[in-house]
Amino acid sequence: MATQKELLIELPEIFDFSINLAYMQRNPKECMYAVKEGTIMRALDVGGVRTLFQITCPDNRFLHVHFLTGIKPENKNAIAAFIRNWFDLDNDPTLFYEMAQKDPLLKQTVSDFYGLRNIGFPDLFEALCWGILGQQINLGYAYTLKRQFVEKFGESVEYNGQAYWIFPSYEEIAKLQPADLSDIKMTMKKSEYIIGVAQLMANGALSKEKLMALGDFKQIEKELIKIRGIGPWTANYVLMRCLRFPTAFPIDDVGLINALKLQMALDRKPTKQEILNAAVSWKDWEAYATFYLWRLLY
DNA sequence: GACCAGGGGTGCC
DNA sequence: GGCACCCATGGT
Numbered sequence: 001m002a003t004q005k006e007l008l009i010e011l012p013e014i015f016d017f018s019i020n021l022a023y024m025q026r027n028p029k030e031c032m033y034a035v036k037e038g039t040i041m042r043a044l045d046v047g048g049v050r051t052l053f054q055i056t057c058p059d060n061r062f063l064h065v066h067f068l069t070g071i072k073p074e075n076k077n078a079i080a081a082f083i084r085n086w087f088d089l090d091n092d093p094t095l096f097y098e099m100a101q102k103d104p105l106l107k108q109t110v111s112d113f114y115g116l117r118n119i120g121f122p123d124l125f126e127a128l129c130w131g132i133l134g135q136q137i138n139l140g141y142a143y144t145l146k147r148q149f150v151e152k153f154g155e156s157v158e159y160n161g162q163a164y165w166i167f168p169s170y171e172e173i174a175k176l177q178p179a180d181l182s183d184i185k186m187t188m189k190k191s192e193y194i195i196g197v198a199q200l201m202a203n204g205a206l207s208k209e210k211l212m213a214l215g216d217f218k219q220i221e222k223e224l225i226k227i228r229g230i231g232p233w234t235a236n237y238v239l240m241r242c243l244r245f246p247t248a249f250p251i252d253d254v255g256l257i258n259a260l261k262l263q264m265a266l267d268r269k270p271t272k273q274e275i276l277n278a279a280v281s282w283k284d285w286e287a288y289a290t291f292y293l294w295r296l297l298y
Numbered sequence: 299g300a301c302c303a304g305g306g307g308t309g310c311c
Numbered sequence: 312g313g314c315a316c317c318c319a320t321g322g323t
Contacts (some may be wrong), residue, residue, distance in 0.1 A: 135305040141321050142304080187319050189306080231306045255304045294304080301323090308317085 007065040007076055009083055014093055016115025017057035023119060026298050029143035031150055031165055032126070043157040043164035044082065046075040052157045052164055053079065063087070068159055085122035091246060093117075096285040100292070103281050105263045109292045118291045120241035124208040125201055126167045127242035131234035132193045133186075139298070148184035173198035193229025200227065208243070217245050240287040249286035251275060259293035 011017075018038075025035045033042040040055040051070040055063050063083060071079075084090055097114075100106035121127035133149070134142040153168035153176075176198075178191035186194075200206035206227070214220050220243065224235035233250045240248035250256065251272065260270045260278060270278075282289040 131304090132306095134303090136303060136318090137305095137320070138303045138322055140303095144321085185320075189318070193306085229306070233305055237304075250304075253304050254302085258304095298304090303320100303322085306318090309315090311312105311314085 004073065005067045005071060007067075007080055009063040009065065009080055009089070011057075011061055011063060012089060012092065014097070014115055015060070015087075015089070015117065017060050017063075019113055019116045020087065020119060023113075023116060023295065027139070027143055029140065029147060031143075031147040032167060034162070034164065041159075041164055043166050044079065045155070045166050045169070046070075046078050047072070049075060050155065050157050050166065051075065051079065052159055055083070069157055082122045085244065086120060088117040088120055088244065091118075091244060093285075093288060096246070096288045099281060099285060100289070103289075105260065105278055106282075106289055106292060108263075109296050113292060113295050116292065116295065118241065118244075118288060120244070121238075122242065123167060124206075124211075124238070124242055125170045125173075125198065127238045128197050128230070128234070129167075129194050131237045132190055132197070132229050135190070135234065145184065145186060145190075149181070149186070152184055170198040170201040174202035189229070196228050197230075211243060217247055220245075240290070246285050246287050249279065250290060251279075253290065255294050255297055256290050259296045262296060263293070 021035060021038065021040070024030070024033070024040065033040055038056060041052070043050060043052045045051070049070045049072055052068040053071070054066050054068060056066070057063055065079070065083065097110055100110040121130060129149070130146065133145050137145075150165045150167060153172055154165050156163040156165045173195060176195055178188055178195060181191040181194070182188070197206070211220050211223060214223060217239065221235050221239060224230050224238060225232060233252050236248045236250040239245045240250065257269050257275070260275060261268070264270055264274070279286055279289070
């Protein structure tokens with residue numbers, strides 16, 4: 001029975017907590033949550049209240065969310081929705097698995113990582129920033145940049161001597177000039193792009209709700225690509241990991257290309273046409289195919 | 299020091 | 312729309 005400080009989130013059948021936990025621990029530089037001994041810790045700003053919670057999963061049937069600071073009863077639904085989106089619980093990958101088990105390029109990874117979910121970025125601003133940060137630099141450095149950005153402009157919750165960081169708000173970032181980010185070694189272009197996105201969100205022109213209201217995947221993609229700093233890769237990355245479209249497909253992704261090179265046993269990178277040919281059988285599940293192929297590398 | 303990195307913008311045709 | 316070229320900087 002859940003008390004006031006607890007929340008239970010029922011899990012779908014296809015879900016393996018330890019597999020997802022292992023994915024979440026893949027990079028020690030991650031600063032938006034902490035994983036320790038089967039427990040995930042994360043802080044969020046919910047309606048102006050800094051909330052710290054931990055997630056455990058003793059039975060693989062429910063996520064047990066325990067609030068450590070700042071919970072208000074009226075915010076519990078918002079946090080439950082955040083966690084459902086974060087763990088991608090509202091997509092049913094049954095048909096993806098049926099397809100993937102017959103696909104020679106996917107067969108191994110879906111078997112090795114059965115029950116893995118597309119762990120994502122429920123917050124649109126965080127998703128867009130992470131996409132822009134990750135453009136054309138190695139992933140390790142992208143994590144370093146993110147940490148510096150978060151620790152300079154975000155807020156944190158202290159608990160047992162450790163700081164849990166909350167991603168900077170677009171309201172705060174919208175007020176900055178590109179030069180304000182130069183001391184964290186963000187390139188001028190990335191700084192301009194991130195501030196530009198923050199300003200679009202701060203003035204109400206861009207929001208998750210407005211994008212989703214467009215309904216159609218292609219229309220949302222088109223709308224995202226209009227934004228300076230957002231190209232086809234970032235648009236599809238956000239469609240995949242924030243807006244949760246299973247058909248999103250960041251086809252130019254270096255990680256995807258390298259994973260396919262490995263699975264196709266090539267001594268060169270596959271061509272775009274070869275990737276398109278491989279993806280024919282992934283139809284409607286391109287995002288999941290990509291996510292599982294990434295797991296071979298990271 | 300070359301080459302790569304979970305690309306994107308710009309200008310040209 | 313497709314293509315070449317530029318951007319900028321850490322990692323290897």
